[in-house]
Amino acid sequence: MAKQAVLLLAHGAPESVDQIPEYLRNVVSGRPIPQPVIEEIQHRYALIGRSPLTEITMEQARLIQAELAEAELAGGRDPVPVYVGMRNWRPYIPEVVRRMCADGVEAAAVICMAPQNSRTSVGLYRRAVQAEAAGLRIDFTEGWARHPLLADAFAERLRPAWQKLSAEAGHPVPVLFTAHSVPTRTVQPPSPESAAQPRLWPGEGADPYADEARHTAELVAAHFSGIPRWWFAFQSQGASGGPWLGPSVEETLDSIAKTECKFLILHPIGFLCDHVEILYDVDRLFRGHAARLGIKLERPESLNASPTLAKAVAELAQEGLARLRA
Secondary structure, three states: OOOEEEEEEEOOOOOOHHHHHHHHHHHOOOOOOOHHHHHHHHHHHHHHOOOOHHHHHHHHHHHHHHHHHHHHHHOOOOOOOEEEEEOOOOOEHHHHHHHHHHOOOOEEEEEEOOOOOOHHHHHHHHHHHHHHHOOOEEEEEOOOOOOHHHHHHHHHHHHHHHHHHHHHHOOOOOEEEEEEOOEHHHOOOOOHHHHOOOOOOOOOOOOOHHHHHHHHHHHHHOOOOOOOOEEEEEEOOOOOOOOEOOOEHHHHHHHHHOOOOOEEEEEEOOOOOOOHHHHHHHHHHHHHHHHHOOOEEEOOOOOOOOHHHHHHHHHHHHHHHHHHHO
């Protein structure tokens, strides 16, 4: 039987502020970045200290490998190793794929740690793997925004924060769900001319990202009967590349304030761990904006080392490994 492995893909984050220019060049694929944009990102990282994305993803990989080991041993198979590759920082995806091949891996179940499928994320990650795969057989999970255990994991994090703030408010409080915005042009239907060209990956041209992000929010909200109302917004819009998906969190908070809402939970269901979009954008920018509107804004703990998240990804990996064996 071919030697199998699991490869988790994530965004990546620099370890220090002085690495940010190189990191941002990776994010935008080498396009020029205005110096004020670089300095603003450096300022944000400096305020939160650093992004813990890489080490949290490595911890998630260890939890997933433990879940997989139990399942593989129960099926009479040897446990499979779990690798982690980052698109924009170390360990880079190409380096990890080459290491897998050197380790004798012949087939890999590949899962992007971004559940909502978008060509600006999942499609680019997939191409990065395939560019180095050579003879490595790949089973790539396209998206898993609707996985029931993913919704369970987010609901588990939401419940204690929602109950605590509701008790403080004296009534059930509403919830604002968020996911990372993407450039509008990347999720628009292709032009007739581009539609006739060969596709770079399955699903290209019919981008499901916005619908999948909203559907994850719907699945999480369905766990609660007492939430009086919930909204959805896209956060962390970029400073270039034309218009980005909205409504933005700031616009949505402005609208929510008009309902005389004074307490609000913001739950980022497009992110699986803490990083700058949580620790700065949510905890500083959005919380400050809400405070100026007279709203107390809180957020649940991020999934990070959630056992339920690990079970969800392990299930996806098992399905991918089974397809490879078949």
